[in-house]
Amino acid sequence: MQLLRKLLFPVSFVYAMVVYIRNYLYDIGVFTSSKFKVKTICVGNLSVGGTGKTPMIEFLVSRLKQYQKVAVLSRGYGRKSKGFVLAKPGVSVETLGDEPFQIFKNFPEIALAVDADRCNGISILEKTIEVDVVLLDDAYQHRKVSCDSYILLTAYSNLYVDDWYMPTGSLRDSKREARRANIIIVTKCPKDLNTAQQQSIVKKLNPREHQNVVFSYLDYSNDLKGDNDIMQLEDVRGKKITLVTGIANPKPLVTYLTENKVQLEHLAFRDHHFFSDKEIALMNTKDMVLTTEKDYVRLKGKVTNLYYIGVTHKFMNKGEQQLLEEIRKH
Known part of the structure; x- marks a missing residue:
């Protein structure tokens, strides 16, 4: 993937020029x-x-x-x-x-x-x-x-x-x-x-x-919220869970969970991913699925034993x- 990105540098240079010209036309009032x-x-x-x-x-x-x-x-x-x-x-x-x-x-x-x-x-x-x-x-x-x-x-x-x-x-x-x-x-x-x-x-x-x-x-919440109950993070320490993410950068969440001694299998998808029936069927074979709040709203009612971890800016x-x-x- 990194090699492909480097090979596409000429494309990115053209993109940069288009972006620059567009902004310049706004700056001088051609675009309003x-x-x-x-x-x-x-x-x-x-x-x-x-x-x-x-x-x-x-x-x-x-x-x-x-x-x-x-x-x-x-x-x-x-x-x-x-x-x-x-x-x-x-x-x-x-x-x-x-x-x-x-x-x-x-x-x-x-x-x-x-x-x-x-x-x-x-x-x-x-x-x-x-x-x-x-x-x-x-x-x-x-x-x-x-x-x-x-x-x-x-x-x-x-x-x-x-x-x-x-x-x-x-x-x-x-x-x-x-x-x-x-x-x-x-x-x-x-x-x-x-x-x-x-x-x-x-x-x-x-x-x-x-x-x-x-x-x-x-600042990640200590509460893991599901449809009908709330678990605490310490409740899943030492247990293997399945983390499902469809966000741009899941690394901070993965780091937070591993630092808190949570064993996890990570199923990572692209940002805003809409999950297929096959992917949902796979999740339903897991003992516990933990996800982000953004992904939870798309998986709620489709995946059993589903929980999400909230996050705020501090x-x-x-x-x-x-x-x-x-x-x-x-």
Whole structure:
């Protein structure tokens, strides 16, 4: 796979040029961006995934909904529906897509919609729902919308400054576009990342004067939740379980479980994978299947003895305070 990526370097160079020209045409006004009355916050990255966007959206919803009427707008990647869809009780994961469905399951009191056309989606939300702020999930590269605030995520293990363009690397947007961010969050850091190491990363990212850089790590729950019961992590220590993941980067979860002395067989699938009948039949032969919350919403009711482990972002130093203060400015 690595050899193939290197051989495709000329393709990635052409891709990089196309991305650069597209952004330049937006910068000089040939392509135009739309501004909306409702406040908009973009949460995204420059790569194809694996930075923890969904847990970050959920973190922001949990904080902002205390004093704002919040809506979330997502593309709904992998869904079987078309156009604008507003989530309602009884909606299926196939209609919304796995990540929006997860967010709506956890926050049914907010407005959640999916629409590949972000401008159309925001317009409908403005006209039909009383909302103060719209969180745009995974929309950093969608420049048809001019947002009030931009939150850029980059994973500690694959900083955008060290990456290259698809298909040789995982960048889908120009590194230069990091300049549009109001705040940069380095996600999935080791919990023991010290101040000197953080300063070294900040120096490498070379933020602009207006940009703050904060650091977060993934905090996995000790609860393993199933359809009808909850197990504790210590209950499965020493037992062999089957871990099923359909996410961009399962390595942090695998590391967490192995460090906690959980023996596991890992069935790894691509991000947003919709499981086949054959794959589900295989899972049903296992004694216990543990998965992510995003995968759980697609496997629930199909796999017996199924559990998921939740995850949240926790910030280092005063990162959470800096993030919320940056949002309040806008």
